[in-house]
Amino acid sequence: MKLKLPPAIVFLIFGILMYLLAEFLPVGYFDFFGRRVLIKALLILAIVISCVALIQFYLARTSIDPKNPSKASSLVSNGIYKYSRNPMYLGLLLILLAWALWLGNAFNVLLAAGFVSYMNAFQIRPEELSLASLFGKEYKHYCIKVRRWF
Numbered sequence: 001m002k003l004k005l006p007p008a009i010v011f012l013i014f015g016i017l018m019y020l021l022a023e024f025l026p027v028g029y030f031d032f033f034g035r036r037v038l039i040k041a042l043l044i045l046a047i048v049i050s051c052v053a054l055i056q057f058y059l060a061r062t063s064i065d066p067k068n069p070s071k072a073s074s075l076v077s078n079g080i081y082k083y084s085r086n087p088m089y090l091g092l093l094l095i096l097l098a099w100a101l102w103l104g105n106a107f108n109v110l111l112a113a114g115f116v117s118y119m120n121a122f123q124i125r126p127e128e129l130s131l132a133s134l135f136g137k138e139y140k141h142y143c144i145k146v147r148r149w150f
Contacts, residue, residue: 019099038101
C-alpha cells in the first residue's frame with residue numbers, strides 16, 4: 001500500500017487548517033461554560049484510547065506501521081479493538097475536536113469531518129483491503145462485528 005501522506009502528517013495538516021480557519025474566518029466564534037473541561041476530557045480520552053491501542057499492538061507483537069499494514073503478524077480484535085477498528089485514528093480525531101474547541105470556531109467541525117472522510121478514503125479503506133487479503137474471513141467477520149470509528 002503506497003500512501004501519499006502518513007496519518008500523522010494528515011493530522012497536522014488538518015490541525016493547521018483549523019488554526020487558519022479560526023484565525024481568518026471572522027464568523028463562527030463560540031464559547032460556553034465548561035468548554036475547557038470538555039477540551040481536557042477529550043484530550044485525556046484521546047491519550048488513553050491511543051495508548052491502550054498501541055500497547056495492545058505491542059503485546060500482540062504486530063506492526064503499527066500505517067504505510068505497510070501487510071506487515072501485521074496478527075489480528076488484534078480484543079480490548080479496545082472490540083469497540084473500534086481504528087482507535088489510533090479515533091484518538092487523532094478526538095485531539096482535533098479538542099483543538100477545534102480550543103480555537104472556538106464552529107466551522108472547524110467541518111474540517112474534523114473532512115479528516116474523517118479523508119482517512120476513510122485514503123487510509124482506512126486501503127488498510128482494510130490489505131488486512132482482508134492477509135487475514136481473510138477472520139477479518140471480514142471482525143469488520144461485521146466492530147464499527148470503523150466507534
